Amino acid sequence: MSLSIGIVGLPNVGKSTLFNALTNNDILAANYPFATIEPNTGIVPVPDSRLNKLAEIYGSQKIIPATVTFVDIAGLVAGASKGEGLGNKFLANIRQCDAIVHIVRAFVNNDIVHVSNEVNPKNDIEVINTELILADIQTIENRLPKLQKEAKAKPALRKQAEYLNKLVEQLQAGVLLSSIEDLDYEAIQDLHLLTAKPVIYAFNVDENTLTDGAKKEELSKESDNYLNELEELEKNFWEKVRAGEIGG
Numbered sequence: 372m373s374l375s376i377g378i379v380g381l382p383n384v385g386k387s388t389l390f391n392a393l394t395n396n397d398i399l400a401a402n403y404p405f406a407t408i409e410p411n412t413g414i415v416p417v418p419d420s421r422l423n424k425l426a427e428i429y430g431s432q433k434i435i436p437a438t439v440t441f442v443d444i445a446g447l448v449a450g451a452s453k454g455e456g457l458g459n460k461f462l463a464n465i466r467q468c469d470a471i472v473h474i475v476r477a478f479v480n481n482d483i484v485h486v487s488n489e490v491n492p493k494n495d496i497e498v499i500n501t502e503l504i505l506a507d508i509q510t511i512e513n514r515l516p517k518l519q520k521e522a523k524a525k526p527a528l529r530k531q532a533e534y535l536n537k538l539v540e541q542l543q544a545g546v547l548l549s550s551i552e553d554l555d556y557e558a559i560q561d562l563h564l565l566t567a568k569p570v571i572y573a574f575n576v577d578e579n580t581l582t583d584g585a586k587k588e589e590l591s592k593e594s595d596n597y598l599n600e601l602e603e604l605e606k607n608f609w610e611k612v613r614a615g616e617i618g619g
Contacts, residue, residue: 373437373438373439373440374437374438374439374440374469374470375439375440375441375442375467375468375469375470376439376440376441376442376468376469376470376471376472377441377442377444377464377465377468377470377471377472377568378390378441378442378443378444378471378472378474379444379447379465379471379472379473379474379499379503380446380447380473380474380475380476380495380499381446381447381448381476381485381486381487381495381498381499382445382446382447382448382486383446383476383483383484383485383486384446384474384475384476384495384575385474385476385575386443386444386446386474387411387443389443389472389474389573389575390411390413390441390443393413393415393441394413394414394415394441395413395415396411396413410442410443410444410445410461410464411442411443412440412441412442412443413440413441413443414438414439414440414441415438415439415440415441416436416437416438417436417437417438417439418436419436419437422434422436440468442464442465442468444461444462444464444465445461446486447498447499447502448486448498448502449498449501449502462503462506462565465565466563466565467563468568469568469569470568470569470570470571471565471568471569471570471571472570472571472573473496473499473570473571473572473573474573474575475492475495475496475572475573475574475575476490476492476495476574476575477490477492477574477575477576477580477590478490478575478576478577478580479577480577492574492590492593492594493593493596496572500547500566501545503547503565503566504542504545504547504566506565507542507548507564507565507566507567508539508542508543510562510563510564511535511538511539511542511562511564512539514535514562515532515535515536515539518531518532518535519532531558534555534558535558535559538559542566547566547570548564548566548567549566549567549568549569549570554567572594574590574594576590
């Protein structure tokens with residue numbers, strides 16, 4: 372069994388540093404944007420003491436542990452979906468991943484460049500999520516013309532086309548597909564949509580923050596507030612659907 376995880380975030384927030392720590396690699400992690408040009412991949416075995424016991428019981432000659440593959444891509448910036456920066460070129464490298472780790476800078480250090488010249492975790496999260504949303508809209512819109520054409524001969528495909536159109540409307544409203552409780556994964560399986568993947572938000576903090584309970588609580592609340600905003604967006608979207616304002 373294997374799991375693959377894509378690492379995303381703005382440039383220069385610590386993606387490659389985390390990748391090195393997780394995979395015991397030594398790729399370049401420099402203090403300037405776009406230090407990562409080509410995507411990096413590392414495979415890490417997952418220790419499990421139960422495997423040794425099972426090997427004894429069944430007389431296995433070889434133990435093959437489960438693995439996690441980490442993929443580190445170039446940092447995304449605002450406008451990436453329209454060709455800004457470098458990260459948009461490598462989104463294809465994480466489309467096959469099972470989940471995403473979103474690295475968010477939450478420390479202040481004037482010696483380390485921030486692409487926006489301001490440390491604002493909430494804004495940084497929104498920039499990345501917006502680019503992932505726009506990338507998914509583009510993916511679906513590229514698929515729809517072919518699907519709609521095929522639906523003329525295969526009426527069963529009409530429902531899928533209608534469903535994808537509904538997802539585009541939700542994405543345009545700022546809703547991450549992973550927040551939709553009844554998301555039909557079978558209908559989008561071959562699209563490998565980025566916002567449909569589970570996300571882990573990893574805040575990159577300094578040592579002082581690790582011992583500052585108030586600061587950690589502040590970051591936790593900021594993260595919760597943002598997730599609540601996403602839930603509210605989804606709720607408002609479906610209220611408009613029921614009222615006939617969308618997708619009527």
